[in-house]
Amino acid sequence: EVQLVESGGGLVQPGGSLRLSCAASGFSFSTYEMNWVRQAPGKGLEWVSYISSSGSTIYYADSVKGRFTISRDNAKSSLFLQMNSLRAEDTAAYYCARQLFITMIPVANGAFDIWGQGTVVTVSS
C-alpha cells in the first residue's frame, strides 16, 4: 500500500524548534518530488515547501523562508521538515504530500496525489 506517515508534531513554545518526519512506503520514494502543506485550525491549505527527488532543488513559502528547512533521506524513504523560530501563526496540521509524476503527461506532473494523515504542531506559551 502506498502510504505516507508523518510524526514529530507537538506543543512548542514560541521561538522553539521542532522536526517533522514523513515515512514513505509502498513506492519508490527516491524517484518522487515531495512537499509539505499545512492547514491552520479552521483555515485553508497553505503550501510550505518542495524538494526535488534528489534533494538538489528546494523551494519555500515566503512565510517560512529562513526558518524552515526541508530535507530527505532517500535511503530511508523519509522526508523531513526542520522548523526553527516557531511562531503562533505556525500552528497547524502539517501534511507531507507526494507529487504526481506521469512520464508522458507533463501537465499532470505537480498535483499532489498521495498525502499523509497529518501531524499537528501547536505553538503556544
Added chain:
Amino acid sequence: AIRMTQSPSSLSASTGDRVTITCRASQGISSYLAWYQQKPGKAPKLLIYAASTLQSGVPSRFSGSGSGTDFTLTISCLQSEDFVTYYCQQYYSYPRTFGQGTKVEIK
C-alpha cells in the same frame, strides 16, 4: 505569487443536485490545475489534475474543465459523502497556491 480565487465560498444543495465550483487564477496557468476534496479531520484527496483528468478511483460524477485562468469543478449528482470542502490548486509555478476552499453543505 499566483492568486487562486474560488467561488462560492460555500453553497447549499440537496442530494442529487448538480453543483459547480469556480476557480480563477490571477494569471494564466494553462491546465496546471488540480482539485482536492477534504473531509473534516482528514487529509485532502486528489480528485482531478491537469484541469480535467479524473484521478484513478474517483467517481465519474466529478468533472473538471477550463484552461488559462478560469476553471470549474462540477459534481453531477451530489451524494451524501460529497458534502465536504473542495480546494483548487495551481502547480504552474512556485509558490504553489490553493484557493480558499468551497464548503458544500446540505440544504
